[in-house]
Amino acid sequence: MQVSSKGKYSVRAVIDIAQHSEGAPVPLASISQREGISLLFLEQLFQPLRKGNIVKSIRGSHGGYVLARDPSEITIGEIVRLIESPIYTSSCFSKNESVDDCRISSSCISGAIWKQLAEHVNNFLDSITIADLLNKAKPEVVYGLRLKSKKILDRPDKGEDLVETTTAEVA
Amino acid sequence: MQVSSKGKYSVRAVIDIAQHSEGAPVPLASISQREGISLLFLEQLFQPLRKGNIVKSIRGSHGGYVLARDPSEITIGEIVRLIESPIYTSSCFSKNESVDDCRISSSCISGAIWKQLAEHVNNFLDSITIADLLNKAKPEVVYGLRLKSKKILDRPDKGEDLVETTTAEVA
DNA sequence: ATAAACTTGACTTAGTTAGTCGGGTATCGC
């Protein structure tokens, strides 16, 4: 039940482009510096983003990436689905059986939940565009959640639960 | 962005107990048979469930497990959080830096999203109790989503994307 | 031409997940 680091990094990278491209292409090297993401890793992330029509690449000297569409037309959901392992699905029968073989009622009952959960998640992420994030960045309100900046940063509630990941955690 | 098999199996197992215990304890062996889950695996799943006060164990001959509370007081969210790796958190600064070092605005901006997503997911899963699932099992409506049973089973949309997992997929 | 910058695909490493094994301990029914 985690969004992968790849997904988080990708969203950050796209925001970075939106913030720093003034019509001119933004080279990965500069994103790498600002965001503290390895250049080689970024290159890997940008292939799906390019194919998914989130960004356009401009090759050659003074090249880089620009957004392929208006920030208001790029949703977080799109980005995450391009980068992440397939958004979760669930079926309640094994692949060797036909639909009619499904006789485990508890399986079917709970199966509906996972499907609905996936829909919820997708709807939520699809409701947020890059433009939303850019606009809401300066005012202290992001998406209906009032944040006193500090509050969200040191998360007084979850201190103990921080899992040690290989490198620093991504936001 | 997946609910683990462990989480799905656990929910199924708890439903199974609710459906088959008539006051009497339900042995894991019978859950194992009905649900097609390895006995050894079930044992592993039930330790956290017991410690989390979802089920109570009754040892000895004719023992087994019963629900520790009324089905209407057990939510899916509780079960999943007990079984799954820590529900996801995100911070926007690395652990070696203090809060004030956070200067990567795109990181903070997007970080708020993951936090909100986690809240959404938890709220959704916490809004569904075992009792809900039991009650809605027979009528064709589960949780506001009208399902024509067949429709949800063969998922006409996602056919290609089915990932081959080691064993059969869990619902 | 040359350097900046993207492109591609294979590779490595570490961690997680799913599932197993083996040897316990408690309790019931006879």
Added chain:
DNA sequence: GCGATACCCGACTAACTAAGTCAAGTTTAT
């Protein structure tokens, strides 16, 4: 009591996935 039933617990392993690296390109502006 004693044996069968069934939970208890911690270590183990195999497979997979995620994160990140590397090397050898190709494209294009100047």
